[in-house]
Amino acid sequence: MASSKKSAANVDSHVKSFALLKERLASLPEDETVAMNADLELAATAGLVLVDRARADGRAELFALLEGKLMEADVLAKLERTCEAALHIVVESAREEAAQTGVKVDPATVDRANEVKRRMLKCASYILEGNEEAEREIADIRRGAGYLDTSRDLVRLAGLYDVHLKALAKDPKNYVATDHDEALRLAKSIRDQYRASQSSAGTFIALQPKVFTEVGRLYNEVRAAAAFIFRNRPSALAEFEALRTAMATVKGRSGSSSKESEGGSPEPAKPVQGGED
Numbered sequence: 001m002a003s004s005k006k007s008a009a010n011v012d013s014h015v016k017s018f019a020l021l022k023e024r025l026a027s028l029p030e031d032e033t034v035a036m037n038a039d040l041e042l043a044a045t046a047g048l049v050l051v052d053r054a055r056a057d058g059r060a061e062l063f064a065l066l067e068g069k070l071m072e073a074d075v076l077a078k079l080e081r082t083c084e085a086a087l088h089i090v091v092e093s094a095r096e097e098a099a100q101t102g103v104k105v106d107p108a109t110v111d112r113a114n115e116v117k118r119r120m121l122k123c124a125s126y127i128l129e130g131n132e133e134a135e136r137e138i139a140d141i142r143r144g145a146g147y148l149d150t151s152r153d154l155v156r157l158a159g160l161y162d163v164h165l166k167a168l169a170k171d172p173k174n175y176v177a178t179d180h181d182e183a184l185r186l187a188k189s190i191r192d193q194y195r196a197s198q199s200s201a202g203t204f205i206a207l208q209p210k211v212f213t214e215v216g217r218l219y220n221e222v223r224a225a226a227a228f229i230f231r232n233r234p235s236a237l238a239e240f241e242a243l244r245t246a247m248a249t250v251k252g253r254s255g256s257s258s259k260e261s262e263g264g265s266p267e268p269a270k271p272v273q274g275g276e277d
Contacts, residue, residue: 025207
C-alpha cells in the first residue's frame with residue numbers, strides 16, 4: 001500500500017512539473033535544441049540523483065550561496081522539476097507511439113538506415129570489445145525495433161563514433177568515414193517522415209529533444225557549481241559525475257535501458273548537453 005501511494009505521488013509530481021514547464025519547453029527554439037543522442041529516461045533519473053546529492057548533508061546551503069551570482073537561481077529546484085517533467089514526457093511519448101497508425105516512411109530510407117546501422121554496429125562491436133560501457137550501449141541499440149528506435153539508434157551510434165573515432169577508424173572493413181554524418185541525416189529523415197505521416201503531431205514525442213536539452217543544461221550548471229564548491233574535496237566532487245557516466249551507472253543498476261512506468265522511484269555523444277567526462 002505504501003509503495004502504491006509513493007508511486008501515485010511520483011506520477012502526480014511528474015504531471016505537475018510538466019504542466020509548469022510545457023509552455024517554456026514548447027517555445028524552446030530549434031537552433032537551441034540538441035540532438036536526442038541518449039536515453040531521456042536515464043538522463044532524467046540521473047538528474048534526480050544529482051539533485052539528491054546536491055541537497056545531502058546540508059550541501060544545498062552551499063549551492064544557494066552561488067545562486068544568482070555564479071550560477072542560475074533556483075537551479076536545483078529547476079533541475080528536479082525538469083527531470084520530473086521529462087519522466088512524464090517519456091511515458092506519454094510511449095502512449096503516443098502506441099496509438100499512432102498509418103505511419104509512412106520511405107522504404108528506401110529505412111533500408112539505407114538499416115544498412116548503415118548494421119555496418120556501424122559491426123565496426124563498434126569489433127573495435128570496442130572489452131569496453132564495458134560501450135558494450136552495454138551497443139547491446140541496447142541492438143534491441144531497437146521500429147522507425148523511432150532506428151532513428152534514435154543511428155544518433156546513438158553517431159555519438160559512439162564521436163567519442164571513439166580514432167579507434168573505430170582503424171577498422172578497415174566496416175569503418176566508413178561518411179557513416180557518421182549519414183546516420184544523423186537518415187535519423188532526421190526518418191523522424192521527419194514519421195511525424196509528417198501523422199494527422200496530428202505527437203506532442204510529447206516532439207518535446208523529447210527539448211526537455212533533454214534542458215535537463216543537460218541544468219545538469220551542467222549544477223556540476224559547474226559543484227566543481228567550485230568542492231574544489232578541495234575530491235571525494236565529494238566525485239559524486240557529481242558527468243551525465244554520460246551517471247546514466248551508465250543508473251543503467252547498470254536497473255539492468256537495462258529503463259522503460260519502467262512513470263511511478264517508479266528514481267534512484268540523469270558527442271558530449272551531450274549534460275556534459276561528458
